[in-house]
Amino acid sequence: MNLLALEPERLLGAVRALLAAKGIASPAEIAERIAATDAASPAQGARMVAIAWTDPEFRALMLADGTRAAESLAIPMRGAPPLGVLENTPDLHHLVVCTLCSCYPRAVLGYPPFWYKSAAYRARAVRDPRGLIAEWGTTLPPATKIRVVDSTADYRWMVLPLRPAGTENWPADRLATLVRETDMIGVTLVATPGDHALNSFASPRPQA
């Protein structure tokens, strides 16, 4: 007999009641966790990036302590691993991978895209990072070095990408619409507004 298939609601109710009765997790705590999971999406990370582009004080906080920066925007971080933020510059580009499994800053980026967990992405990111990001159409100037960040342990890492040209007078909420999860993993660069319409996938697939 498969309880899960037969009476899932009843089973869930029983587990919830037991968790509460044993003092492991109260209904309020479970509700809080569900709300936090539902709220987690790349839009949260994009909001942080856009504010960092427009507010030097927030940018400094975000680079020093990503968790505190997220919490200052009411992004739920309780129970999440510490968040580290990697600042791209014209000379240095970051690419995040978890070669061991699929560590990902879910609190601020949501679920990882399917390819992030693939063996191919994980192997190639450390071995051939330039060839890998070229498949997203990303080419860096030769003078820009790549720093591959292999997320192996207790931190979670997101990239603070470069602000694109042509957005000088944009407010943060408009800037946030430009920032994609791939930009915050480091496989793409934030497209300049004119180019963005051509490449506006939420999670672009690598080109064949």
Added chain:
Amino acid sequence: MITPGTTVRVRDDWPETRGKVHIRTPHYLRGRTGRVVRHLGNFPNPEELAFARPARTLPLYHVLFDQPPLWEEGSPGDEVLVEIYEPWLMLEQDGIADAPPSRSRSLSDRVIQTSGAGVPANEFAVGVPSGQVRWGAPGCPDSASGHHALP
């Protein structure tokens, strides 16, 4: 505590050849020389947590490596930045200078191949019967949530 800027060598050790283990030090860095960038904090040792054993709290460092030497290919100047726990790092006085990496490409290739099709690197799979790979690694909640259904 290891000071930022210190040159370190990752231990050229392969505990996965000796039994059931959980390791957060990627195989491609064993025996390699890098530079400590910063101390990230202290965390319970995942190698012990994974087996529900009492876990020591260990310093965790961000260590920077030149990328091209790792694979003997790539673009000069590119780098790999990795979190590594202190017991895996050797300092100069531990014999870093006269201990070239003994790992050969063939060894790492062999270890990867034994982990099975579609199953990520040996760190999670060694010593576990096929079909019973443990994904529930503490500290990596991503892997505990059942999203590892790789083909």
